[in-house]
Amino acid sequence: MDEFQTAEEASFLVDEVSSIIKEAIESAIGGNAYQHSKVNQWTTSVVEQTLSQLTKLGKPFKYIVTCVIMQKNGAGLHTASSCFWDNSSDGTCTVRWENKTMYCIVSAFGLAI
Amino acid sequence: MGELGPDEGAENTYSLRPGLQHRFKSSTVKECIHAILKEKLANVQYIPEEMPELTKSLSEIIKDRLKEEGFDRYKMVVQVVIGEQRGEGVNMAARCFWDADTDSCAHDVFMNDSLFCVVAAFGCFYY
Numbered sequence: 001m002d003e004f005q006t007a008e009e010a011s012f013l014v015d016e017v018s019s020i021i022k023e024a025i026e027s028a029i030g031g032n033a034y035q036h037s038k039v040n041q042w043t044t045s046v047v048e049q050t051l052s053q054l055t056k057l058g059k060p061f062k063y064i065v066t067c068v069i070m071q072k073n074g075a076g077l078h079t080a081s082s083c084f085w086d087n088s089s090d091g092t093c094t095v096r097w098e099n100k101t102m103y104c105i106v107s108a109f110g111l112a113i
Numbered sequence: 114m115g116e117l118g119p120d121e122g123a124e125n126t127y128s129l130r131p132g133l134q135h136r137f138k139s140s141t142v143k144e145c146i147h148a149i150l151k152e153k154l155a156n157v158q159y160i161p162e163e164m165p166e167l168t169k170s171l172s173e174i175i176k177d178r179l180k181e182e183g184f185d186r187y188k189m190v191v192q193v194v195i196g197e198q199r200g201e202g203v204n205m206a207a208r209c210f211w212d213a214d215t216d217s218c219a220h221d222v223f224m225n226d227s228l229f230c231v232v233a234a235f236g237c238f239y240y
Contacts, residue, residue: 034202036202039202039204040204040206042204043204043205043206044206046206047206047207047208048208050208051208051209051210054210055210062209062210062211062212062216062237063209063210063211064190064207064208064209064210064211064218064235064237065207065208065209066192066205066206066207066233067205067206067207068194068203068204068205069203069204069205070196070201070202070203070204071201071202071203072201073199073200073201074199075196075197075198075199075201076159076161076164076196076197077194077195077196077197077203078164078165078167078168078194078195078196079168079192079193079194079195080165080168080169080171080172080192080193081172081190081191081192081193082169082172082173082175082176082190082191082193083176083188083189083190083191084176084179084180084188084189084190085188085189085190086188086239090188092190107192109190109235111188111190111237111239113239113240
């Protein structure tokens with residue numbers, strides 16, 4: 001009668017999300033060198049692409065995706081996040097990517113409805 | 114016949130949406146974050162060994178402060194980014210897939226001579 005979702009359909013699968021993020025980064029900034037004029041467009045496209053792929057999964061989640069792109073010049077960068085949620089249903093995935101001229105850090109958070 | 118029992122006539126009390134007073138208000142949260150950053154990072158220099166601890170503790174402190182603010186039934190995510198000031202270019206973006214009516218975010222940036230700090234706080238209502 002009532003269709004309940006299986007455990008897999010309603011959970012945040014880190015590997016799946018991680019591969020979605022990697023694909024989005026590769027396609028948006030794959031072979032590019034850091035360019036100040038384009039970086040705004042790049043962060044936007046990485047984030048939007050990741051979000052649209054996540055929503056296509058069709059899971060009952062609210063998503064938050066953040067992306068930081070930083071030029072490589074020897075400076076240090078640290079990120080940390082703290083979450084107040086339900087550990088059994090919610091999850092996060094962070095991907096660090098770099099090439100010769102820049103670092104890209106994408107974090108995706110999924111909160112169950 | 115047809116009596117509801119001891120709670121006869123009781124109203125539904127489970128609210129499906131937050132009232133105006135209980136919304137995750139961007140402005141309130143931004144003020145909280147601003148005050149904490151000003152207090153904790155006022156004279157801090159960028160020291161590579163200390164930064165990981167500082168970033169983690171800052172995100173915990175901000176999350177605990179937001180919990181105290183009393184946003185009932187809100188799940189919260191706080192992200193802190195600290196970087197050294199060396200003239201590099203940085204760009205940060207965020208997109209969310211949520212219920213725009215109930216959910217919201219706030220962010221603040223703190224800069225001094227040796228470091229910059231960006232904090233983004235997101236609040237999602239739990240139905």
